[in-house]
Amino acid sequence: MNMMTKTNDLALLQKVSAFLWTEADLLDAKDYDTWLALWLTEGFYTLPIGEGDDFDNQLNLCHDNDRMRRDRIQRFQQGFSISSAPPARTVRTVSRFVIESVEGDTVTVSSAEHVIEDKFGRQRVWAGNMRHTLVASGDGFKIRAKVVRLLNSDGMLNSFSYLF
Amino acid sequence: MLHTAEKFSDLDALYSPESKVATSMYENADLFNEEMERIFKRTWVWVAHDSELADKGAFKLSNVGLEPVIVVRDRKGDVNVLVNRCRHRAATVCEVKKGKTSSFQCPYHGWGYGLDGSLRGLPYPEQYGDDFDKGAHGLKRLRTESYNGMIFATFNDEVEPLVDFLGTEVCRYIDLFMKQGGGFPVKVLGEHQFTVPMNWKVQLENTTDAYHFPVVHKSFMQSLDGDAEEAFKFLETGKGYVEDLGNGHSVMVMIPERIDLDEHLDDPMEERFLPLAKELRDEGYPEDQVKKIVRAVGGAGFNLNLFPNVSFSLAFFRVLTPVNVERTDIRHIALGMEGGPAAANRMRMRLHEHFQGPMGFGSPDDAEVWERVQRGTKGGEDLPILVNRGLIDEQPGALGPRGHISAETGMRAAYKMWKRMMSL
Numbered sequence: 403m404n405m406m407t408k409t410n411d412l413a414l415l416q417k418v419s420a421f422l423w424t425e426a427d428l429l430d431a432k433d434y435d436t437w438l439a440l441w442l443t444e445g446f447y448t449l450p451i452g453e454g455d456d457f458d459n460q461l462n463l464c465h466d467n468d469r470m471r472r473d474r475i476q477r478f479q480q481g482f483s484i485s486s487a488p489p490a491r492t493v494r495t496v497s498r499f500v501i502e503s504v505e506g507d508t509v510t511v512s513s514a515e516h517v518i519e520d521k522f523g524r525q526r527v528w529a530g531n532m533r534h535t536l537v538a539s540g541d542g543f544k545i546r547a548k549v550v551r552l553l554n555s556d557g558m559l560n561s562f563s564y565l566f
Numbered sequence: 567m568l569h570t571a572e573k574f575s576d577l578d579a580l581y582s583p584e585s586k587v588a589t590s591m592y593e594n595a596d597l598f599n600e601e602m603e604r605i606f607k608r609t610w611v612w613v614a615h616d617s618e619l620a621d622k623g624a625f626k627l628s629n630v631g632l633e634p635v636i637v638v639r640d641r642k643g644d645v646n647v648l649v650n651r652c653r654h655r656a657a658t659v660c661e662v663k664k665g666k667t668s669s670f671q672c673p674y675h676g677w678g679y680g681l682d683g684s685l686r687g688l689p690y691p692e693q694y695g696d697d698f699d700k701g702a703h704g705l706k707r708l709r710t711e712s713y714n715g716m717i718f719a720t721f722n723d724e725v726e727p728l729v730d731f732l733g734t735e736v737c738r739y740i741d742l743f744m745k746q747g748g749g750f751p752v753k754v755l756g757e758h759q760f761t762v763p764m765n766w767k768v769q770l771e772n773t774t775d776a777y778h779f780p781v782v783h784k785s786f787m788q789s790l791d792g793d794a795e796e797a798f799k800f801l802e803t804g805k806g807y808v809e810d811l812g813n814g815h816s817v818m819v820m821i822p823e824r825i826d827l828d829e830h831l832d833d834p835m836e837e838r839f840l841p842l843a844k845e846l847r848d849e850g851y852p853e854d855q856v857k858k859i860v861r862a863v864g865g866a867g868f869n870l871n872l873f874p875n876v877s878f879s880l881a882f883f884r885v886l887t888p889v890n891v892e893r894t895d896i897r898h899i900a901l902g903m904e905g906g907p908a909a910a911n912r913m914r915m916r917l918h919e920h921f922q923g924p925m926g927f928g929s930p931d932d933a934e935v936w937e938r939v940q941r942g943t944k945g946g947e948d949l950p951i952l953v954n955r956g957l958i959d960e961q962p963g964a965l966g967p968r969g970h971i972s973a974e975t976g977m978r979a980a981y982k983m984w985k986r987m988m989s990l
C-alpha cells in the first residue's frame with residue numbers, strides 16, 4: 403500500500419469503494435461478527451447529534467468504543483431485546499465516495515448512505531453523511547473511525563434496531 | 567365543543583373506579599382534541615430548563631400541547647413564553663431550534679417583535695391608520711413561572727401558582743433531584759429525540775412503571791457490570807415504592823439510598839465509577855468532593871413524574887409532546903454539572919447514550935413496547951386496560967397512597983388528575 407499517496411488515485415478509490423460496499427452488505431445481512439472483525443480495537447463508531455466534532459465532550463446518539471460495540475452486537479444477537487428480536491430489515495446504498503486524505507497507510511473517505519428499514523409493515527427512510535478513517539491492513543483495510551451524521555440527527559428520530 | 571363535551575360526559579366509563587382504562591382512551595381522536603383543550607390548555611406545561619437559556623437573548627423552540635412556542639430570556643433576564651405566530655398573517659417568526667437573538671422578525675411582511683413579544687415595528691404602518699395599537703399586537707404571551715430551574719408555562723391565567731400545582735412533596739423531590747449537580751448547578755448537556763406511534767398517555771404511564779424494567783430492559787441489564795446490575799435490580803430487592811404526590815404527580819423510588827445524594831457518601835463506590843474517581847483525584851479534587859461528584863454522577867434513585875408532560879429520572883428529564891392521538895414525541899434531556907469536571911460530564915453523556923435515545927440499549931425497547939400497546943388496542947375494543955396492580959397493599963403516604971415498587975399507583979394518580987381536569 404505504499405502507493406497510497408494521492409486522493410485522485412482511481413485504483414485506491416475502487417479499493418475503498420469495494421471495502422465500504424462489503425461493510426454495507428455485512429450490515430444489511432446483520433453479519434455483525436464479521437463486521438466487528440473489520441475494526442481496530444481503538445476505533446470509535448459514532449453517530450453525532452448536529453455538527454459538533456468533539457465527540458468525547460458532546461452528547462451523541464452513540465459513541466462506541468470496542469467494549470460498547472461488542473455489547474451492542476451482543477444485545478442485538480441474544481434475543482432479549484424486543485426491538486431487535488426481530489429487528490427491522492434494511493436495504494442500504496452507499497455511494498458518492500470522496501477520498502479526503504491519504505496519509506501514510508491511512509485513508510479518510512466520505513460517502514453518502516441511504517437506509518430503508520422495514521418493520522410492522524411500514525418503511526422508513528434515513529440518509530446520512532459518512533466518514534470512515536481506514537488503515538491499510540493486508541489486502542484491505544481496518545476501520546479506525548466511522549462517523550455517520552444523519553441528515554436529521556438533531557430532529558425527531560425513531561429508534562434503531564440496526565447499525566448505519 | 568358542546569357536542570364532544572356531551573360525548574365524554576361519562577368519564578367513569580373511560581377511567582373506572584376499579585382502575586380500568588377504556589381502549590378508546592388511546593385511540594379516540596375526538597377525545598384527544600378534548601384533552602388538548604381541557605388539560606394542555608389549562609394547566610402548567612414544562613417548556614425548558616434555566617440552563618438552556620443561560621444568556622439574555624437565548625431562546626429555544628418548545629411546545630405547550632399542540633401549540634408551538636418560543637421560550638426566550640429577555641434583556642431584563644425574565645423568561646417569556648410566546649406563541650410562535652405572527653399577529654399579522656400567522657407565519658412562524660422563528661424556525662431555529664435554539665440560539666441567541668435580539669428580536670424576532672416575521673419573514674413574510676417584516677413585522678418585528680422584541681424578546682418580550684411586544685410589537686416593535688412594521689413596514690409602512692400608515693395603512694393601518696393613526697389609531698393602530700401596537701400594544702395590542704404583540705406575540706401571544708403565556709403565563710410563565712419556574713421552580714428550581716424548571717420553567718413551566720400555561721395558557722390559563724386562572725390556574726393556581728406553579729408551586730401550588732406542584733405541591734410540597736414534588737418541590738421537595740425536585741430539590742433532591744437537583745443535588746445531582748454534585749455541588750454545581752445542573753445544566754442541560756444535550757437531548758435525544760424520537761417520535762413513537764402511541765398515545766401520549768402510554769408514555770405518561772411508563773415513567774412510573776417499574777414492573778416493566780426487568781422484562782423490557784433485560785438486554786440493558788446484561789450489558790452492566792456486577793455493581794451496576796445490582797443497583798437496577800430494584801424489583802427483586804423490593805425496598806422502593808411508588809407514591810401519589812397529588813395533582814397527578816407521583817414518585818417512583820427505585821434505589822432509596824439514592825434519594826438524597828448528600829447521604830451515603832462513604833459507601834463503597836461502584837466499580838464503574840472508580841476510573842472517574844481516579845481521574846478527579848489526579849486533577850486535584852479533594853477526596854470529599856470526589857466522593858460527592860462520583861455519587862452525583864450516578865443520578866437520583868427515583869423517577870419523579872409530573873402531570874402532564876415531564877418526568878425526572880436518574881440524570882435526565884423525559885418530556886412528552888402529544889402530536890396526534892396516535893403519535894407522541896419524546897425528548898430525553900441529558901443533565902450535567904455546570905462548571906463541574908469535564909470528566910464527570912463525559913461520564914454522564916456516555917451513561918445517557920448507553921440507555922437513552924434512538925441508539926440506546928433501553929429506549930428502543932421501550933419504544934417497541936409502547937408501539938405494541940398502540941397496535942394491540944386495535945383488537946378487543948371492549949377489553950379494559952388494567953392499572954390496578956398493587957391496590958391490595960397500598961398504604962397512606964404524605965399526600966396520597968403509597969404502593970409497592972411495582973404498583974401502578976403513579977398511573978392511578980395521573981388518571982385521577984386526568985379525570986378531574988376532564989370534568990371541569
